Amino acid sequence: MADEVETRRTLSEGAARQLANATKTRAQWGGISPRWLVNFLAWTPVEAGIFRLNRVKEKEVPTADVECSPPRDRNPDLPETFVDYDPNPREYFLKAVTTVLDVQTRVSDLYSQPFDQVQEQLRLLIERVKERQEGELINNAEYGLLASAALTQRIKTRKGPPTPDDLDELLTKVWKEPSFFLAHPRAIAAFGRECTRRGVPPPTVSLFGAPFITWRGIPLVPSDKVQIKAGAKGSEKTSILLVRTGEKKQGAVGLFQPGVPGEIAPSLSVRFMGINRKAIASYLISLYCSLAVLTEDAVAVLDDVEIGRYPEYTHAYA
Helix, strand or coil, rough: CCCHHHCCCCCCCHHHHHHHCCCCCCCCCCCCCCCCHHHHEEEEEEEEEEEEEEEEEECCCHHCCCCCCCCCCCCCCCCCCCCCCCCCCCECCCCEEEEEEEEEEEHHHHHCCCCCCHHHHHHHHHHHHHHHHHHHHHHCEEEEEEHHHHHHHHHEECCCCCCHHHHHHHHHCCCCCCEEEEEEECHHHHHHHHHHCCCCEEEEEEEEEEEEECCEEEEEEEEECCCCCCCCCHHHEEEEEEECEEECEEEEEEEEECCCCCCEECCCEEEEEEEEECCEEEEEEEEEEEEEEECCCHEEEEEEEECCCCCCCCHHCC
């Protein structure tokens, strides 16, 4: 030790760091995703948190009741008919994704430089609430896209991995102005492998400032909220959805209510709940949303999509 003191003639870096200011980042959380589904969906504002979906009765108007101009010199009676409505329309109620943030006031008073502790806590929890919102839009058992898909709109893959043929079949289910495919990133990668194996790599398009691969001009939108489940013999399976969105197109629409108390974003509010006798301040974070599929042919699902297979490529595509 004495030799080290004698030989050192300058201040060590370790000691110098005690007086240096470190450049700090905001708190980072790897669970934040782009949440593309929220951007691709059309959103409809509601009043009083209720959305009533009126449909025509399942019994369609016979085509024979609508006629073209009659042959010349004929004056037949015009057809008479009407369109009946479902007497018991479904009503969707906005659901809340909520959490409560607790912050010790001593911490927020003393340790809020250079970043405000309350604001940082709120920012991260709001991100967590928005991540949960996307998951509910897909998986909620009452209103999620997967639960809203009719049985007639669900098909299975032919051989396990998602192929161009499978996505073409999905397009026959939502052929009226489809908007986007929705899939887990690993399912999109599996589809890309199948396209590469066949020598038909899917084109890429730029939307919202980011690249998306497409099939038949329809973008494949990634979301890690589309669940992956264990299959037989250690395989992993998921689903790929095809969605038409927009009220004018009779598609799927997200539901929100503007103007909620404490609103900081559409249908998202943050409210101060007070400080208790232990000097803990509480904040209520609430995000109200739901989703409605206006007609059955607006959503289709490809089930049993295997994502763990890797084909043996030929030399040309290796």
